[in-house]
Amino acid sequence: MGSFLARRLGQMLLTMLFLTLGVFYLVNLEPNLRKLAISQTEMHATDQELESWLQKNGYRKPFLVRYATWLGLWPKLPNVDPATGAATARFSWCDEPAAPKFSGVVEGDFGCSTKFKVRVVEKLGPALEATGLLMFWVMVVMIPVALVVGVVSGMREGSRTDRTLSVISIATTSTPEYVSGVVLTIIFATWLGWLNGSAASATEGHLSFYNFTLPVVTVSIYGMGYVARMTRASMIEVMSAQYIRTARLKGLSFTAIVLKHALRNALIAPFTVIMLLFPWLLTGVVIVEVMFRYQGFGQTLVDAAGNNDIDLLLACSIVSVALVLATQLISDVGYAWLNPRIRVH
Amino acid sequence: MQFLSPGQIVVRSFVQLWPVWASLAVVFGLSVVYRRKLGLFGQVVESATGFAGLLLVLFWLFAAVFGRRIELFDPLSQIARMQNTAPGAIDPHSGLPYLFGGDKLARDVFGRVIAGARIVLIIAPLATMLALSVGISLGLPAGYFGRRVDAVLSFLANLVLAFPIILLFYLLVSPGILETPIPYTLAGVFFAVPIVLFGVLFVSGYRTQPTQLALRLALTLLVGAWLFATFVFNADPFGILKVSPSTLNIFIAVALASGPGIFRIVRSLTLDIKTREYVLAAQTRGESAWYIMLWEILPNARGPLIVDACLRIGYTTILLGALGYFGLGMPPESPDWGTMIKESSPFMRIFWHPALAPALAMMSFVLGLNLLADAIREQSLRD
Numbered sequence: 001m002g003s004f005l006a007r008r009l010g011q012m013l014l015t016m017l018f019l020t021l022g023v024f025y026l027v028n029l030e031p032n033l034r035k036l037a038i039s040q041t042e043m044h045a046t047d048q049e050l051e052s053w054l055q056k057n058g059y060r061k062p063f064l065v066r067y068a069t070w071l072g073l074w075p076k077l078p079n080v081d082p083a084t085g086a087a088t089a090r091f092s093w094c095d096e097p098a099a100p101k102f103s104g105v106v107e108g109d110f111g112c113s114t115k116f117k118v119r120v121v122e123k124l125g126p127a128l129e130a131t132g133l134l135m136f137w138v139m140v141v142m143i144p145v146a147l148v149v150g151v152v153s154g155m156r157e158g159s160r161t162d163r164t165l166s167v168i169s170i171a172t173t174s175t176p177e178y179v180s181g182v183v184l185t186i187i188f189a190t191w192l193g194w195l196n197g198s199a200a201s202a203t204e205g206h207l208s209f210y211n212f213t214l215p216v217v218t219v220s221i222y223g224m225g226y227v228a229r230m231t232r233a234s235m236i237e238v239m240s241a242q243y244i245r246t247a248r249l250k251g252l253s254f255t256a257i258v259l260k261h262a263l264r265n266a267l268i269a270p271f272t273v274i275m276l277l278f279p280w281l282l283t284g285v286v287i288v289e290v291m292f293r294y295q296g297f298g299q300t301l302v303d304a305a306g307n308n309d310i311d312l313l314l315a316c317s318i319v320s321v322a323l324v325l326a327t328q329l330i331s332d333v334g335y336a337w338l339n340p341r342i343r344v345h
Numbered sequence: 346m347q348f349l350s351p352g353q354i355v356v357r358s359f360v361q362l363w364p365v366w367a368s369l370a371v372v373f374g375l376s377v378v379y380r381r382k383l384g385l386f387g388q389v390v391e392s393a394t395g396f397a398g399l400l401l402v403l404f405w406l407f408a409a410v411f412g413r414r415i416e417l418f419d420p421l422s423q424i425a426r427m428q429n430t431a432p433g434a435i436d437p438h439s440g441l442p443y444l445f446g447g448d449k450l451a452r453d454v455f456g457r458v459i460a461g462a463r464i465v466l467i468i469a470p471l472a473t474m475l476a477l478s479v480g481i482s483l484g485l486p487a488g489y490f491g492r493r494v495d496a497v498l499s500f501l502a503n504l505v506l507a508f509p510i511i512l513l514f515y516l517l518v519s520p521g522i523l524e525t526p527i528p529y530t531l532a533g534v535f536f537a538v539p540i541v542l543f544g545v546l547f548v549s550g551y552r553t554q555p556t557q558l559a560l561r562l563a564l565t566l567l568v569g570a571w572l573f574a575t576f577v578f579n580a581d582p583f584g585i586l587k588v589s590p591s592t593l594n595i596f597i598a599v600a601l602a603s604g605p606g607i608f609r610i611v612r613s614l615t616l617d618i619k620t621r622e623y624v625l626a627a628q629t630r631g632e633s634a635w636y637i638m639l640w641e642i643l644p645n646a647r648g649p650l651i652v653d654a655c656l657r658i659g660y661t662t663i664l665l666g667a668l669g670y671f672g673l674g675m676p677p678e679s680p681d682w683g684t685m686i687k688e689s690s691p692f693m694r695i696f697w698h699p700a701l702a703p704a705l706a707m708m709s710f711v712l713g714l715n716l717l718a719d720a721i722r723e724q725s726l727r728d
Contacts, residue, residue, distance in 0.1 A: 015507055023516065036667045167394070170719060174712035178686055179704040186697040189631040192565025283511045287670065291690060302671070305515035320509040
């Protein structure tokens with residue numbers, strides 16, 4: 001188990017390294033740097049001014065040096081005025097060092113957001129908190145419903161209930177967030193007026209049923225059908241197992257069979273599915289946050305990408321890649337833990 | 346301004362779609378008559394879910410094919426006084442109705458939804474096929490050879506899978522990236538893969554029949570070269586298709602996003618099938634590795650792959666919609682469903698109709714594909 005974890009962690013680090021290198025390469029493409037320079041300098045800056053801004057702030061240093069600086073394996077250098085030789089911090093709004101210093105991701109410094117003019121941590125922290133809240137409620141709504149639907153339709157395969165629930169599950173997996181969001185908003189906000197079509201007020205701490213239901217339900221719907229289908233398949237498999245037949249032959253009631261014998265074994269597979277669903281929900285969270293104007297991680301990612309905010313975008317990708325890898329690991333380890341027949345090695 | 350009543354809107358839309366109904370009637374009529382001879386397809390049509398799924402998919406297919414005949418107005422033309430009009434408003438100038446109303450730029454929503462079908466139904470299946478060919482040509486060797494090949498390819502696939510799709514789209518589908526050689530290089534690689542795949546397929550299968558082999562290779566090269574020129578260089582020698590760089594970019598991003606998933610499925614199917622007796626028999630006969638992969642393993646993996654392809658076209662449609670929703674890649678005027686939803690969603694509280702029509706279109710098409718996939722899976726498991 002120990003060596004398994006060590007190997008997996010090593011693999012994760014390697015993956016992170018490769019992916020951040022890829023992102024770093026893409027955000028530092030010439031057109032993207034130009035976009036950054038244009039947004040950071042005054043209007044109508046000439047090409048020369050753009051170039052000198054990039055030069056001054058160290059964007060013209062060799063690619064690998066800058067990647068190493070960002071990682072924290074190369075000292076971060078301050079801006080040095082060529083005329084006076086005086087060293088000043090690169091970005092005044094976040095305490096960048098005024099003297100050469102190792103200060104990168106490894107040291108816990110995620111850099112400065114050029115768009116929001118704050119340190120990345122200050123921006124990302126609250127955003128992650130907001131999105132965590134959204135995800136929490138999504139899970140609270142989605143998982144119980146999906147499991148119940150899956151178990152009920154899987155315990156009697158082919159029955160009318162099963163068919164109806166299956167079609168409903170397929171329908172929800174065919175409804176991406178930007179579709180269900182639109183349809184639900186039109187019904188519940190425009191026509192009925194029961195719910196708020198914007199979650200902007202939820203960001204300021206005024207979380208209520210009125211402003212938070214639509215975003216939560218919108219994200220939940222897309223994943224719900226998928227989890228329900230997987231639970232159904234798992235339940236069908238368990239219900240056709242030998243020990244269920246034995247229980248039936250012993251004369252146990254159907255309810256007792258389902259609750260005592262089938263349910264626990266049938267819920268092992270959905271656990272994996274739910275874990276692997278997290279990264280998938282990420283896209284949904286981005287869409288929903290943009291659609292309902294909720295200031296969370298997704299909105300931050302969109303802003304960072306739209307403005308080529310290099311440090312913020314890199315931090316966002318670290319967070320999301322870490323989420324993907326961590327959920328994969330938890331699902332593997334958890335599966336082995338829940339199902340003693342499986343061993344990790 | 347005059348309006349059609351709700352009943353009139355329904356009747357008029359129904360009449361307007363007559364080429365679609367006629368084609369559907371022909372297809373389903375024929376498939377009922379010949380269902381005994383159609384094998385799996387016949388069984389799928391007979392099941393309720395399969396019928397419903399096929400109905401929805403074919404509806405949009407025919408709507409895309411007959412699009413120009415169905416739409417009453419050009420999807421891009423604007424008639425100023427029709428701005429944000431409710432469904433059924435009649436344009437006094439031409440006397441024709443905006444069946445599903447007008448959007449904020451005074452364009453006909455009905456015509457745009459139909460035109461959107463054309464875009465979606467061209468890009469989604471083609472991009473899926475591209476991803477499928479890449480997934481197959483990498484998944485087969487990874488599963489068959491195992492060891493180092495598998496380790497390297499699986500690592501690469503997991504790398505892409507670990508990347509959040511939305512971030513991938515933001516980085517890969519931007520106007521800036523078109524100035525760099527990245528999309529064209531990726532496209533070059535992606536479009537070369539199917540050519541090589543078919544080349545190897547024919548070389549390994551027709552080794553003993555030189556004339557057949559030459560014929561098939563020539564055909565592969567011709568079609569391949571045409572596709573390559575059209576897509577990668579946007580220089581179709583026959584002038585049939587125009588693929589703008591931004592469309593190419595969408596192709597690449599979507600194929601890259603779903604390729605690794607297909608790779609994993611093909612790999613696990615190969616791992617399973619390569620232990621069967623007929624593969625061992627072929628190995629004993631001394632067949633080449635590629636012959637075994639392409640002529641023994643691949644045909645026997647087709648069932649799950651067809652189901653997956655069906656699901657994946659739906660998923661690709663959803664991805665395309667997401668691209669449109671974030672305003673990535675698609676031209677701003679584009680009538681594709683995602684862009685339409687994006688454009689109208691800020692005004693949803695006041696004007697609901699321009700957002701509802703494309704949303705329902707997207708949902709019904711993907712639902713059709715998913716139902717179809719479910720029916721195919723059920724039927725192929727049966728025998």
